[in-house]
Amino acid sequence: MKLFAVALSVLFAAGAQSKDPADLENSYQNLKKAVNDKDAAQVKKLAAETSAAARAIVASPAPQGDTEKETWTKDVEYAKEIDAYTENALYTVAVEAKPEEAIELFALLEQQNPKSKYLEDGYGYYLGCLYKAGQSAKIPGIAAKALANFPNNDELLSVAAENAIAARRYDQAIAYGDRLAAAGSKHGKPAAIGEGHYVAGIGHFFKNQFPPADRDLRAALPSLSGDQKGCALFYLAVSNFQLGKATMNKGLMQQGANYASQSADVKSPCQQQAYQQAIGMKAAAK
Numbered sequence: 188m189k190l191f192a193v194a195l196s197v198l199f200a201a202g203a204q205s206k207d208p209a210d211l212e213n214s215y216q217n218l219k220k221a222v223n224d225k226d227a228a229q230v231k232k233l234a235a236e237t238s239a240a241a242r243a244i245v246a247s248p249a250p251q252g253d254t255e256k257e258t259w260t261k262d263v264e265y266a267k268e269i270d271a272y273t274e275n276a277l278y279t280v281a282v283e284a285k286p287e288e289a290i291e292l293f294a295l296l297e298q299q300n301p302k303s304k305y306l307e308d309g310y311g312y313y314l315g316c317l318y319k320a321g322q323s324a325k326i327p328g329i330a331a332k333a334l335a336n337f338p339n340n341d342e343l344l345s346v347a348a349e350n351a352i353a354a355r356r357y358d359q360a361i362a363y364g365d366r367l368a369a370a371g372s373k374h375g376k377p378a379a380i381g382e383g384h385y386v387a388g389i390g391h392f393f394k395n396q397f398p399p400a401d402r403d404l405r406a407a408l409p410s411l412s413g414d415q416k417g418c419a420l421f422y423l424a425v426s427n428f429q430l431g432k433a434t435m436n437k438g439l440m441q442q443g444a445n446y447a448s449q450s451a452d453v454k455s456p457c458q459q460q461a462y463q464q465a466i467g468m469k470a471a472a473k
Contacts (some may be wrong), residue, residue, distance in 0.1 A: 211240045215269050222276045230280045231295055234273040237380040238299050241270040278305035286316035302336045311342040341370040341379040347388040360390035364403070381410025385419060397426040417455025420446050424461065428468050437472055444468035 193381035214237045221229035244266040250256050259465060281292035293313040296303055306313075310333060317326050337343060348363035364387030371379025388403030404423045411419050424446035431439025447468050450461035 192199050204261040227284045234277050236275040238270050241266040274303045286320040289316045339370045357390040357393050361387045381407045392422045397430050403424045414455040417453035420450035421457035421461045440472035444472050
């Protein structure tokens with residue numbers, strides 16, 4: 188389908204760069220070729236140009252005459268289709284490009300449409316490229332901004348939750364952890380469910396909220412390994428021991444000692460502390 192000269196003449200009158208009536212169509216076709224060629228540099232250039240030209244037509248005022256208005260309506264609908272394609276083009280090439288090129292393409296996609304469905308699918312890859320390119324410092328800010336548009340995206344919530352824990356913002360960690368667990372459940376992602384409960388559990392633990400810490404950490408434990416598993420066992424040990432101590436429940440105190448022994452058997456930053464605590468807990472639980 189070719190764009191009609193009527194709408195294009197409106198575009199020229201609005202102050203856009205003067206073009207032949209076929210220029211937008213040519214730009215669109217060149218963009219499709221660049222996508223097929225997986226030419227990241229050309230896709231970045233042509234997607235920006237094509238989107239800008241298409242949006243100028245969409246934003247152009249409707250003419251008064253019935254015939255001209257009908258033509259304008261067709262032009263606008265086609266321009267919207269072209270604009271939507273530019274988002275697809277950026278995403279399609281980005282996920283097969285080198286990290287540095289992918290970052291530029293995703294950044295342009297964010298600029299063109301921060302609510303694009305392709306960002307919803309692509310943020311995990313985008314953030315991974317930032318990490319590979321040595322631009323990890325940008326990840327928390329990008330994730331936090333993106334969550335405003337994709338509040339249930341588990342990959343964005345994971346970054347926000349982990350960042351909150353690292354910064355010792357425990358109320359935020361609990362909130363993000365709860366949201367991550369809910370998003371993981373909705374999307375059928377057990378790892379996200381486990382991570383959400385783990386982060387929320389840590390937040391509760393460091394706020395001395397031992398009942399919810401125990402609940403979340405128990406829910407997280409089956410999906411954890413390595414450092415996370417070792418420390419989750421230690422936090423469970425302290426939570427159970429403190430709950431048992433507060434209620435004079437020797438059974439809970441012994442359960443805490445058992446968790447501490449398990450943590451001491453797992454290599455993690457919590458291993459030595461768990462080993463030391465296990466001895467005292469076992470003695471107190473007798």
